[in-house]
Amino acid sequence: MGDVKVTILPRRETREVEAADVGHLLRSLGLHQDAYIVIRDDVILTRDVRLQSGDQIEVWPVISGGS
Amino acid sequence: MRCIKCRAPANVEVRRHRSAFCAGCYPDWFRTQVQRTIDDDRMFSRDDRVLVAISGGKDSLALWHALLRLGYQADGMYIRLGIGEYSERSQAKSEAFAAKHGLRLHQVDLAADHGFTIPQMRNQREGKPCAACGTVKRYHFNKVAVDLGYSVVATGHNLDDEAATLFGNVLHWQTDFLGRQGPVLESTHSNLARKVKPLYRLAERDSAAYAIIERIDYIVEECPMAVGAKSLAYKDTLNALEETQPGLKYQFLVGFLRQGRKAVKTEDPVQIRECAKCGQPTTAEVCAYCRMVERRLKKLPSLASPLGGEGGEGQQQ
Numbered sequence: 592m593g594d595v596k597v598t599i600l601p602r603r604e605t606r607e608v609e610a611a612d613v614g615h616l617l618r619s620l621g622l623h624q625d626a627y628i629v630i631r632d633d634v635i636l637t638r639d640v641r642l643q644s645g646d647q648i649e650v651w652p653v654i655s656g657g658s
Numbered sequence: 659m660r661c662i663k664c665r666a667p668a669n670v671e672v673r674r675h676r677s678a679f680c681a682g683c684y685p686d687w688f689r690t691q692v693q694r695t696i697d698d699d700r701m702f703s704r705d706d707r708v709l710v711a712i713s714g715g716k717d718s719l720a721l722w723h724a725l726l727r728l729g730y731q732a733d734g735m736y737i738r739l740g741i742g743e744y745s746e747r748s749q750a751k752s753e754a755f756a757a758k759h760g761l762r763l764h765q766v767d768l769a770a771d772h773g774f775t776i777p778q779m780r781n782q783r784e785g786k787p788c789a790a791c792g793t794v795k796r797y798h799f800n801k802v803a804v805d806l807g808y809s810v811v812a813t814g815h816n817l818d819d820e821a822a823t824l825f826g827n828v829l830h831w832q833t834d835f836l837g838r839q840g841p842v843l844e845s846t847h848s849n850l851a852r853k854v855k856p857l858y859r860l861a862e863r864d865s866a867a868y869a870i871i872e873r874i875d876y877i878v879e880e881c882p883m884a885v886g887a888k889s890l891a892y893k894d895t896l897n898a899l900e901e902t903q904p905g906l907k908y909q910f911l912v913g914f915l916r917q918g919r920k921a922v923k924t925e926d927p928v929q930i931r932e933c934a935k936c937g938q939p940t941t942a943e944v945c946a947y948c949r950m951v952e953r954r955l956k957k958l959p960s961l962a963s964p965l966g967g968e969g970g971e972g973q974q975q
């Protein structure tokens with residue numbers, strides 16, 4: 592398990608996080624899995640996908656709304 | 659995790675259904691869900707002309723895309739709300755989607771056509787214009803639909819939106835709103851279009867995944883006016899519960915619609931009449947839109963006579 596490089600949209604904040612898989616990554620970031628989509632190389636990943644050190648990951652929020 | 663259709667590596671997990679799909683199978687699953695919802699709730703048929711309320715976000719563009727793929731006659735409508743660069747970007751996404759697919763996108767420009775913008779409609783107490791924005795959108799989507807002969811207005815409200823609305827209405831025991839909440843709002847007046855929510859059984863994450871896989875270029879950022887909105891706090895709370903109880907949001911909403919709503923639904927028919935100022939349907943002498951715009955614009959002396967003979971709103975959720 593090594594650090595993956597994470598870019599969190601929409602502000603494109605970058606972080607380096609040690610995570611074994613996608614579910615672990617979201618928990619490490621304190622994010623709900625129903626509120627985000629994790630993408631690597633333009634491909635959406637399910638929570639069980641294992642991550643490699645040096646992976647470039649994008650985390651997209653899916654929540655919108657007002658009132 | 660494997661796709662339940664073809665056993666390829668999965669890309670999208672739908673935890674409440676204990677399912678997962680690869681990128682190749684997922685769009686068909688999504689559209690099948692939309693079709694089932696339209697059929698189950700008898701929303702509209704392929705003979706109907708549907709006006710889709712477009713914001714430039716994932717839900718409205720995914721809905722428009724899915725309806726077209728399913729063979730429905732669907733045009734779009736976008737309202738230029740005047741929320742700075744956010745509105746400019748969302749307008750550009752909406753126009754680009756329409757142009758790419760050769761679609762008709764009607765537009766209303768609040769500043770140019772009506773003399774105000776949404777940021778000017780901030781509630782003095784809460785400092786937010788979200789409620790006013792909702793009134794403005796309901797009014798103009800309805801008016802354009804009726805004026806141009808669309809039989810139904812379809813919005814991109816999803817499971818998370820509806821569950822959060824329900825949660826808020828329960829927390830505050832808004833029984834009037836609870837009684838009216840539902841995926842289909844029937845027309846009860848000749849100037850009131852039918853309103854439907856074909857995505858109400860699909861989660862926010864489902865429509866985002868559909869948009870990403872179908873390469874729909876949508877605006878990812880949140881409306882800057884919505885930062886700190888109560889609905890976002892409700893969604894966060896529900897997602898925290900969903901984390902350990904997949905399907906909770908769905909059970910909450912669909913359970914309410916099947917069982918809870920009748921317990922709070924009033925049987926008293928609401929008297930719909932035409933607004934004395936603009937002629938649009940309302941339950942009051944002057945509709946909520948006209949009252950709101952006049953009230954707020956009295957505080958904005960630089961903007962004169964914004965109504966231009968229009969205004970009004972159906973008292974719809």
